[in-house]
Amino acid sequence: MEEKLCLDCGTPIKVGRKDKKFCDDTCRTNYNNNKDKTELSVGDYIKKIQNILEKNRQILDEVLGPDRDKRSIDKRDLLGRGFNVKYFTSRAPTRQGDIYCFCFELGFREFEDETIMVVRREREVIC
Template sequence: MKNCEECGKPLIGRVDKKFCSDMCRNSFNNRLNSDAHNIVRNINNKLRKNRRILEELCPDDKSKTTKQILLSKGFDFNFITNVRPTLKGSIYHFVYNYGYLELDNDFYLIVRDKRLEK
């Protein structure tokens, strides 16, 4: 006989059952996703915040802003999801479906890649 993975009580019911109750299942998963995964949660929170800032500053497909505006809203340039070089050698930094390209004089071009939204 198998025991509950959270509390150890004997399991009654289905052969593939792992927990004796919803409370044990929730406790097990909450513990599993807590401290050991804080770094992942914190990074995801920073990526989501960066994306929200780019989305706010780019209501259409393209817009321009300054580095100061990005920083004042809490944008963190250390957190991106990918980079995309252009044929001319420039590099777009993307946070999910929003990208930015550094221009002259601390200006940035923000773009939205609709292809990633399908």
């Protein structure tokens, strides 16, 4: 006799209907609620983060413009452009010892007065 496991909790299902996939409605509901999360593959997840990082870099680049290597911006302004402070490629100190978060070659640092300093450097330090 073929044993089937509940798709949600993994409990062996007692033979009833042949196409039964869950113990009960609770497991069915739970499974369907979590479906979207479980269907995100590792590849999709990586791509999603890469997109966030590239978007962050693009936003910092726009903030600085072509002529500046340093600029202070209101935090709300930066977030309003879609910047996500949770994602960056590295954390590194400047020559003055301030820790900046970098999205590739462009860095940012939050200050207590809700402003963010944006900086550019030639190349991200890899260490």
